[in-house]
Amino acid sequence: MNESGGVLRVRGLCKEHGEGQGLVRAVDEVDLDVPAAQTLAVMGPSGCGKSTLLHLMGGLERPTRGEVRLDGRRIDTLSERALARLRRRSVGFVFQAFHLVEELSAAENVELPALLAGCSPRAARRRAAALLERFGLADRARHLPWQLSGGQRQRVAIARAIANEPLVLLADEPTGNLGTGATLDVLRLFSELRAAGQTLVIVTHDERVASTADRLISMRDGTFVDDTRLAGSNTGRLGGMIGLGD
Amino acid sequence: MGRVLLVLRLVAADVRRHPAQAAMLLVSITTATAMLSLGVALHGATEKLYQNTREATAGPDVVAYSPDTRRTTITALQSLRQAPGVLAHSGPYRQYYTTLTAHGATGAAVVQVADPAPGPVDRPLLTSGGWVRPGGVVVERGFATALDVRVGDHVTVAGRPLPVTGIAVTAARAVYPWAPGIGPHGGPSDGGGLVWAAERDTRALRSPDVPVTSFINLKLRDPGTARAFTTRDPAIAPAFEHTWVNVRAWQDVARQDSVMLRDSQPILVIGSWLIAFLAIGGLATLAVGRATAQTRRVGLLKAVGATPGLIAAVLLAEYVTLALLADALGLVAARLIEPAIVNPSASLLTTATGPAGGTVAVTTVVALAVAGLTTLGPTVRALRTETVAALADGARQPRHRAHLTRISALLPTSLLLGTRLIARRPGRAFLHACTTAATMTTVTGLIVIHAQTATGYPGSPMANDLRDAQQHHVILAVTAAMIVLAAVNTLTAAWTTAEEARRTMAVARALGATPGQVTAGLSAAQVLPTLPGALAGVPLGLLVCLLFSGPDTTWPPAWSLLAAALTVLPVTAALTAIPARIAARRPVAPTLSAEAP
């Protein structure tokens, strides 16, 4: 695929807001490689730059310095139009506020990326129906977003995000607006996607969401302060945690 | 006191935060009140001006014209001095039907032989220069304006160049180009301007080729009876047994004067209706567009303990203040424009009085009604919303328009976005179509009026120009005002749509729509409803013209109307592209990071 084998490759990434005294480095000289099929969680207090990092990686914002490569292709230098095309095909976004189009039904929301990418309406509808079925939302296809629960809305949003089979799925606080049950639904969906080989970057401040990732990066003031591998730590010590071993 | 201060502070803060919206409100209401005030002022405007002029120039109550200079004719005219009811007279005088050349342009004229000092009746008021002297003429002001002649210029009368010593107005004659009173040999008049000259300078005109008319100006004891002063009166009849005479009362002159404005008045009246409609349409869009923010604001005020009365005061005070300001601006504008519209020939004295109380009342009521009607709904709705709901989210539950959405799936991306935006707010699309239709109605009127062939004053091209110009200026002004308002409305609608659809458009961008596609989509949402609107406006315009036109109306070719209707599309696209582009260029990350759904 490319020299590093990473789907996402970030080098010396910087994003500054403001000028002079008011200069803020939201992201400060960050390097990162995300290999294919990895689930990466980025944690940190609010304002640490984790969302900005996500936006930079998805081409929603442009870096002040540094480079972002997606599948070996540099994206920070692309034109707005080329970036838009890239987002259509290669990036899926999931947001804390779901950001479904309120006037469109669940199915129509999921159809949207396919239509934007130039699919025929029939193909788009078929794909949307299949995704909703897979996510257990077949009976909600014709509902408008306000008729759905938060968890259902976020599941629709995830279906929409992966409708064009993106190289990488970027989720910004995907469970931030959800209760415990709905959070579990979303996490189950993520682990399903992960099993299917989807590359996934999740920005969160919820330790429980972060802990399910293969790898966890902690961010403070725009820089990485920790990088922990979590995957493969199934040690069978669960019993120990409730003192059964004693 | 503190409460008033609070209201004022909130209003001032809101205007400061949304200067464009305040400006838009101001422009809309100002245009509407100005146009309305003009329409109202036009009623009887000319009669008033004529009265002023009559008083200032000792205008005659009756003028008797006879088409020759024979002894018997003069005697007959002189006999009228003793007619019952006659208080004073001046004349008889002569007038020659000739031409006058100034700055290379030649126009029909009547040259009146003037005394070195005018008699007691009809004392023309000099608005500049001095009275007639041998070797110098005075030109009537309307004529002088049409010829662009000033004191000191030279005009050629009877083959002799003479300096203009003065410019004057008179109430004895109708406004230019109806100065001659009666035509040569008592026939119909071809129109023309009036020039006063000393007897010596008119001698060259004494020729059988130059028609001449004698006339006398009379003042009656009771000006109201002027119309009864005819040769049918047995006291007058015997003197005219062998002489033809045409007696004109001052009322006839006044009526002739108003003919000049006859065609303009419907344009202004209908124009002011349409403009008021446009203003309401634009303001309604604005008010609805602000409703969400307004609802949240109301929720905040409620949460801190403001009473409904105070909140209503805050919401309405802004609109009422702006409406009153706009009303004042509109009246001032109308005052400045009025002289040009009601006194196109400059033949009458204009007065410096302000607008009548009635006009002020009408425009103020309309301005307040426009502001009130468009804001009351959203205000009441905002007041009724539960505090918590208002704070949480001002948006209403959207309705699903599956049909439009299904169709739009077949369209290219930008049209897809556009139609889905229309589906979001079908009411606004309809309003926009109506606005376009109203504008197109006026534009059609403009085209029809311009298609008319000039009707005739042979020998007075400047007179024809003047009358056509009057009508053309008025329709042009109305059309221009409409187009400005329509443009402002379109910008408002585009901006409001862009603001409302901000999140949706940000989502579309995140899903891979290019800024170009988003711009085109926002534009399309405005342009699509424009087409049916423009196409509907053409027959509407023709219908209105049909109501006011005679049988000899020349209808413009269909292609010109169609072309005008289709021009609206690129114009709208260009206009909406500005706010749409600004909206599409905005970074989407902050919108998407916002937590509220």
Add this chain to the structure above:
Amino acid sequence: MQDALLAMLAKEPSHGYGLRMRLRRALGPLGESMNAGQVYVTLARLEKAGLVVGERADGFPDRPDRKVYALTPAGQQRVAAWLAEVNWPKPNLAEFHLKLAAAAAARLADPVELVDAQRRELLRRLGEVQRAVLAEPDGSTAGLLLEGVALRLQADLRWLEACERLWSRTGNEGA
């Protein structure tokens, strides 16, 4: 463990295997690592203490796991006391806290690094529990226990975060 087994016998007498199955069902994945002999050892202890009586069941005289246990009156009293008890397991934070303080005072180790190491360990554990939670069907009692474990770990992680903030600040000030 002893109290839990006694409480299980309160409903009806049961043999060791049945008790083990019920225990595993309630604990879900957390009970998987439980030693098979642990239940029998505990039962033997309880019998010795006079809280339960074991009777060999008919038909399977040779097999010890077919011994049916029932509560004695003393056992019943102990169950009632256990249920009435308002004891709550104490999270032992003091030890780690003192470790950090000692490490910082004696400059034995960087407390921030200790915190980080601990954090990673807890995150791994949380990950494991969280994955187990995801694997549980909705409404399972074992899921509830897992949820509790996860929430505790989450609380510990948040406390570690606070520790890190404090110790990195004092570290910076000291330098």
